[in-house]
Amino acid sequence: DLVIALGGDGTLLRVSRLFPRDVPPVVGVSMGTLGFLMPIHQNEVVPLLRRVLDGTGSSDAHAASSAAAHVSPSPPSPLSSPSVPVLIRSRLTCTLFDADGQRLPFPAADAAQPGSAVGDAYALNDITLHRGPHPHLSTITCHIDRAPLTTVTADGLVVSTPTGSTAYALSAGGPIIDPRVPCLGLTPICPRSLSFRPVLVPADAAITLGVARWSRGQPEVAVDGLRIGPLRRGQRLVIEASACGIPVV
Template identity: 40%
Template sequence: MGEVLSHLTTNYPHLRLLVEAHTARDHPNFEQLYVVGPHDAHLLPLHTHMVLTLGGDGTVLHVSHLFSEGECPPVLCFSMGSLGFLLPFHIDSMPVAFEQALNGPVSVLNRARLACTPYHANGELLERCGDVSEDGWQVMNEVTLHRGRHPHLTIVDAFYDDQHLTEAVADGLLLSTPTGSTAYSLSAGGPISHPEADALLLTPIAPRSLSFRTVILPGQGEVRLQISDRARSPAELSIDGREVCELHKNESVVIRKSEWPMPCIERPGGGTGWVRDISSLLHFNVGFVNKSIKKGHV
């Protein structure tokens, strides 16, 4: 991080660098840094023109959380050595990649996000879940309802555009974006989706029924997940892995496609790199071939 800050302040002195408080504390020698506090979320869309992330995929989810109250600027993501589906650049390429992103042209992939809002059984906002509005929280990967520490399977009624789709009896139920299809949804047995697909993926987590599989829904509809009045315990509501609150009988969460996607800057050369990544990172459809046979030995 120190080398990145040094490069930016030396070569681009006209730029205003906004950092979180812990970054400023860790690098006190850079006096020209502007600190972004936890209560500045509503100001970020107005004063930020590009975001740099350094680390794993979790840093991209963190950016989505920071820009939860408005449009997200283009995001330039760098890997610090770990593999990640959302990290097209290695940190070693930062000087060249940043210069290209700053002066363009660049390819941008608009990764769809979800807007998620919890409600009481009477239809009012569920304020005990924290700071929430009708616009909802912004979700990059998935919204999850899970039985958590409770011993009983959760029972969730799923609705699509106010039509009852199914009653899920399972450890949990999650609704993911195409970007999130390679995260929790994939671990729960869901399919892999191209990030540009206009879809919502409804995936059960350890369902009681063996016939319950992922349902792929049109991206323009609205999904409501409601705790059944037959549920024996509440369910934990989580957003991109962050536990928010518990939902009780007849309480629900309404999820729709957000009007604010996350524009992610891609590697030059066209395309999203997705085809390459599912092969190199997930080893998609790689067969179990004996190495000695593959090399021509018997």
């Protein structure tokens, strides 16, 4: 019914990986070096838990998960009054396809999550393509809902949730997005271009990334900072808002 996470922001990312589908309400207690996503201090835990266990809290469905027509609600919260607001933080799901449109499993074992479909991975912050240790820039194609957006030669791309807009995407020059705004961010990493700038798309859009045939580099895929393997020529990475956000107290 409830998850109590003690630590820093990385602890919340770990909780996200443990629950690829429905997520119980999460009480995030800041005990690490960075508590941007963990708003509760140690001296606030006992009074908060009393209100939660007494049923005097409520779910704040400020939905950052996606557009209302696209996203199914998260599991019911045990909280039931405005005294304990709950923010639904959106997540991403990504699926890997080959040139024939067949789903592929991600190669790294740490990307596999219990109950997830083959080829799916989930992220609270972001999914990135990056050239990694390779010396050459990668040429990446980008489509939004199957319509071509751009082809960019860069160190990589970051697809982020509003929560992830203050992580890697911010360092790459992306905008800060309020977590209640239903959208996805697309931010280039050091592009060799004067025209490609960060882009925001609706939360119900599907972002498809691929590697151009003439690309000299082969980018690596990372989910919330965890490397899960290369994206090869002919493969496609389809990224969408997950139907299940994370309710955070």
